[in-house]
Amino acid sequence: MPTGGAGQELGDDVEQITTALDTAGARIPGEITAAAHEDLAQVTQRLALGVDYTVVALVGGTGSGKSSLFNALSSLQFADVGVIRPTTSQAAACIWGSKATALLDFLQVAPDRRIQRESALDGDAEEELTGLVLLDLPDHDSVESTHAEQVNRLLPLIDLLIWVVDPQKYADNVLHEEYLRALAARHEAMVVVINQIDTIPVSAHDQVRDDVARLLVEDGLADVQIEMVSARTGEGVERLRTLLAEVIAGESVAARTARDEVSAVRRRLVGHVAAQDPAPPEAEAVAEDLATASGVPSVAESIRRAVASPRAVALAEVQRPASSRTAAIRDRWLGQATAGLPTPWREAVVQTVAEEAAFDEHVWTALHSQALPASTDRVAAAQRTAGLAAGGLGLVLLIVGAALFSSATAVGGSLAGAGAALLLVALVLVLVARTRRRRTAGERAEDFLHRTTAALTSVVSDDLVRPAQVPLGEHSSARAGIRGDAPVSTTRG
Numbered sequence: 001m002p003t004g005g006a007g008q009e010l011g012d013d014v015e016q017i018t019t020a021l022d023t024a025g026a027r028i029p030g031e032i033t034a035a036a037h038e039d040l041a042q043v044t045q046r047l048a049l050g051v052d053y054t055v056v057a058l059v060g061g062t063g064s065g066k067s068s069l070f071n072a073l074s075s076l077q078f079a080d081v082g083v084i085r086p087t088t089s090q091a092a093a094c095i096w097g098s099k100a101t102a103l104l105d106f107l108q109v110a111p112d113r114r115i116q117r118e119s120a121l122d123g124d125a126e127e128e129l130t131g132l133v134l135l136d137l138p139d140h141d142s143v144e145s146t147h148a149e150q151v152n153r154l155l156p157l158i159d160l161l162i163w164v165v166d167p168q169k170y171a172d173n174v175l176h177e178e179y180l181r182a183l184a185a186r187h188e189a190m191v192v193v194i195n196q197i198d199t200i201p202v203s204a205h206d207q208v209r210d211d212v213a214r215l216l217v218e219d220g221l222a223d224v225q226i227e228m229v230s231a232r233t234g235e236g237v238e239r240l241r242t243l244l245a246e247v248i249a250g251e252s253v254a255a256r257t258a259r260d261e262v263s264a265v266r267r268r269l270v271g272h273v274a275a276q277d278p279a280p281p282e283a284e285a286v287a288e289d290l291a292t293a294s295g296v297p298s299v300a301e302s303i304r305r306a307v308a309s310p311r312a313v314a315l316a317e318v319q320r321p322a323s324s325r326t327a328a329i330r331d332r333w334l335g336q337a338t339a340g341l342p343t344p345w346r347e348a349v350v351q352t353v354a355e356e357a358a359f360d361e362h363v364w365t366a367l368h369s370q371a372l373p374a375s376t377d378r379v380a381a382a383q384r385t386a387g388l389a390a391g392g393l394g395l396v397l398l399i400v401g402a403a404l405f406s407s408a409t410a411v412g413g414s415l416a417g418a419g420a421a422l423l424l425v426a427l428v429l430v431l432v433a434r435t436r437r438r439r440t441a442g443e444r445a446e447d448f449l450h451r452t453t454a455a456l457t458s459v460v461s462d463d464l465v466r467p468a469q470v471p472l473g474e475h476s477s478a479r480a481g482i483r484g485d486a487p488v489s490t491t492r493g
């Protein structure tokens with residue numbers, strides 16, 4: 001098989017879909033998977049024959065000049081021409097550029113009926129025909145049942161059917177042959193070649209062509225191209241070779257068929273994966289919902305107020321959320337984590353995450369195990385106590401100093417001064433204590449909120465997110481493989 005090209009690409013496609021089916025496993029119904037494998041096996045078979053060839057077959061009645069044309073097109077004297085043997089009972093093949101062994105084996109062309117056109121010897125002249133497999137088929141009027149079978153194998157692989165007629169007998173052996181009509185009906189890429197035009201006068205050419213065209217129209221083959229050639233003189237052979245080169249430049253029927261089969265397999269599978277990969281919410285977001293449901297924000301607020309206050313205030317406690325609340329939060333997460341998934345995939349996700357009761361228990365354990373902080377800042381409390389004491393003492397000194405002022409001015413003045421200074425110190429201490437309490441309050445509330453949310457996040461992570469990642473990841477790669485947007489794993493070349 002030639003490397004690269006459509007064959008390599010389609011082989012990668014088959015591998016990609018096969019891997020996707022393996023990944024999906026039972027999440028795609030067994031009969032669907034089995035049918036897909038069967039279709040892919042057929043594609044593989046096609047690929048084994050090679051899809052980068054262009055198969056051109058010469059058909060027509062005995063003596064029309066198929067074998068002669070085969071020789072003219074290949075510039076070889078390989079096919080048996082009628083003068084030596086009246087009919088060709090065995091197919092012959094000329095191959096340009098490769099051996100096409102599997103293909104010719106499949107078509108039951110005997111090894112000694114194959115000839116290879118070595119492009120190396122021919123140079124550029126034959127380059128444009130590389131990949132061509134030209135077949136000289138057994139004469140259809142000598143066809144036995146074994147040959148009919150050969151033709152049936154061949155038909156789906158033919159890229160161009162060259163129907164050879166001669167100017168004398170075209171009317172009876174072209175269009176009134178059941179066999180040829182059947183061939184034509186099943187083949188859209190066809191050209192009718194009127195051979196042996198050297199045997200009729202040039203003046204009769206148009207007449208013959210018009211007659212054949214009319215008969216083709218009558219048979220519903222109006223679009224078929226007509227070429228006039230002479231295998232003997234070589235007239236028109238070059239035009240035919242140009243036509244072959246054009247067919248070769250396009251994609252082969254086998255490649256197109258394999259591609260269609262691959263697309264059909266993809267189409268049948270695509271409904272068994274989601275159109276989009278679900279995007280479950282982050283664990284942090286779910287943890288915040290759980291925290292709200294358990295009153296965590298109000299507990300944090302009560303911590304802030306209690307610690308900030310100089311008086312002793314009792315802290316609020318975390319409430320166990322109603323199990324219906326945790327169940328609803330779990331359900332909502334599951335809904336988003338399985339959005340658009342076909343049932344078997346959704347069930348796979350549902351089965352892998354923690355059950356309602358377990359989740360509810362884990363949430364409570366996480367909440368419960370978060371210790372509440374102390375409601376007072378000791379340093380701030382001490383600062384405040386010292387401040388109040390200094391304030392009291394300062395006040396006493398001020399009063400005593402004021403009382404002594406008239407009798408002992410100097411002593412009274414100093415006492416009052418000291419008292420005023422102490423009051424100032426007291427004020428500073430009380431203010432420092434208040435600032436410290438507020439800062440500590442903020443820190444402790446924040447810390448509690450943070451610890452609790454982190455604990456809840458790991459519950460959500462352990463119970464929901466992480467377990468679901470397995471089936472969701474498998475779905476994602478199966479989906480990509482089925483749709484054909486997964487990166488190709490094999491190395492090319």
Ligand SMILES: Nc1nc2c(ncn2[C@@H]2O[C@H](COP(=O)(O)OP(=O)(O)O)[C@@H](O)[C@H]2O)c(=O)[nH]1
Nearest residue numbers: 062063064065066067068081082196230231232
């Ligand atoms: N004059 C002339 N004779 C031809 C031409 N092509 C084939 N023949 C002859 O027609 C006879 C049958 O040719 P052959 O190639 O064996 O036809 P086949 O039975 O279709 O394979 C042979 O005697 C050929 O020499 C042609 O273009 N001109």
Ligand SMILES: [Mg+2]
Nearest residue numbers: 066067080088
């Ligand atoms: Mg022949």
